[in-house]
Amino acid sequence: MDGNDRNPDDVKKVPEAFDHEEHVEIWDLLGDIPGEPPNSAAMRSRFDAALADEVAANSTRFRREVRRPWQQVAPWALAAAAIAVLAIGIVIGRATTQAPRVDPSLAELRQELRETRQMVALSLLQQQSASQRLKGVSWTGQIEMPGSEIVSALLDALTHDANVNVRLASIDALRRFADQQNVRVAAVDALTRQDSPLVQVALIDFMVEINEREAVPELRRLSQDTMVNQTVRDRARWSLQQIG
Amino acid sequence: MLAVRDGDLSQLGPLFERYHVPIFDYLCRMTGNRAVAEDLVQDVFMRVLKYRSTFRDEGRFETWLFRIARNARADYFRGRSGVEQVSDDGVDVPSSEMSVARRLERDRDVARLQRALLLLRDDRRELIVLARYREMTHEQIGNLLGIEPGAVKVRLHRAVKDLRDIFLQLSERPSWTVTTGIRTT
Numbered sequence A: 001m002d003g004n005d006r007n008p009d010d011v012k013k014v015p016e017a018f019d020h021e022e023h024v025e026i027w028d029l030l031g032d033i034p035g036e037p038p039n040s041a042a043m044r045s046r047f048d049a050a051l052a053d054e055v056a057a058n059s060t061r062f063r064r065e066v067r068r069p070w071q072q073v074a075p076w077a078l079a080a081a082a083i084a085v086l087a088i089g090i091v092i093g094r095a096t097t098q099a100p101r102v103d104p105s106l107a108e109l110r111q112e113l114r115e116t117r118q119m120v121a122l123s124l125l126q127q128q129s130a131s132q133r134l135k136g137v138s139w140t141g142q143i144e145m146p147g148s149e150i151v152s153a154l155l156d157a158l159t160h161d162a163n164v165n166v167r168l169a170s171i172d173a174l175r176r177f178a179d180q181q182n183v184r185v186a187a188v189d190a191l192t193r194q195d196s197p198l199v200q201v202a203l204i205d206f207m208v209e210i211n212e213r214e215a216v217p218e219l220r221r222l223s224q225d226t227m228v229n230q231t232v233r234d235r236a237r238w239s240l241q242q243i244g
Numbered sequence B: 001m002l003a004v005r006d007g008d009l010s011q012l013g014p015l016f017e018r019y020h021v022p023i024f025d026y027l028c029r030m031t032g033n034r035a036v037a038e039d040l041v042q043d044v045f046m047r048v049l050k051y052r053s054t055f056r057d058e059g060r061f062e063t064w065l066f067r068i069a070r071n072a073r074a075d076y077f078r079g080r081s082g083v084e085q086v087s088d089d090g091v092d093v094p095s096s097e098m099s100v101a102r103r104l105e106r107d108r109d110v111a112r113l114q115r116a117l118l119l120l121r122d123d124r125r126e127l128i129v130l131a132r133y134r135e136m137t138h139e140q141i142g143n144l145l146g147i148e149p150g151a152v153k154v155r156l157h158r159a160v161k162d163l164r165d166i167f168l169q170l171s172e173r174p175s176w177t178v179t180t181g182i183r184t185t
Helices: A008-016 A021-030 A040-066 A075-096 A104-125 A130-140 A148-160 A164-177 A181-193 A197-209 A213-224 A230-242 B009-031 B034-050 B061-077 B100-119 B122-133 B138-145 B149-170
Strands: none
Touching (some): A021 B122, A021 B149, A040 B034, A075 A104, A104 A148, A130 A148, A197 A230, B009 B061, B100 B149
């Protein structure tokens, strides 16, 4: 139907079904009515723009749906709250240093601090502004033992963020989670999708650092694809020698 | 399409690249208006995005896509006239080995047949477009329209007969012997 899976005999069968010569000849003359060639380039750009709008609208809608009450608070307020909790923690920490045993409330405060930082990071990662999202990636580095929500948010940034700097920062932030299988799989997957040479090179370096053998087929493809940026191809070729 | 259905929207671009030409051709021949056909192609692929979760693996993607195209066209023309009229001089027929006189004659016949096609009943025109230009088998058309292949064969036969009748009504000459050899009965 689309020109690739057509059987040429199918077309010829149709006239054979007609019992009058006149019908066969009408069928033949129909073949002389030319088709109009579409303006493919204009149609594709229009489609890409519509698709981008639709995806952005869906994404905003999705974010609005999953936003929790604390996510509606301004990031600066959350940051201030985090600092306040940190200060309280320090004061209590000093007060309790003399005590021979660990105060359970200290562990509780640490936990609260960690959760607050996590909230701030997640909130920043969902901002419209790329610089805010970059701050969000940076905040994840300050969290001790971050939860799976943070890892998911970073993987989401690596795969879907429109800004190259955010994607690059997310690769750096994900290095500390390289022992997690889902992170390694997602990084290999991202390598197949990224079209920014900067991000591709950063991901290739990441693959070498973690010695990810699953990435070898994609690295081989990148090294051989003449459509790929020359620097990326060279880097991919180098990485194949590094990954044992 | 399965990847698109499962959330990988980056695969929608390759689908557009592969299928926008046949969908445009179908819509252009059905509407007789390339601007409308271009708008409808956009509509079709946005519907693919919107209704991607309804695609079932067991069905042929092309059939599903053409079903969407049919619905998009039907929605567009609901309450409007179905097709645009074309003039006799609007057709550009590829040149051939024929003499100039015969070629001009043939061009006029082709233009007249194109007008006849647009004057044909909508459902019959669709059968001809799908079979002749989209090169679908009776079975594929049957799947698309929800009818048996045998019924497709019968209706297609009737559609070509009706087309020929309209063509002859549009003809100024009593016979058609010079260019095609078809004679009026």
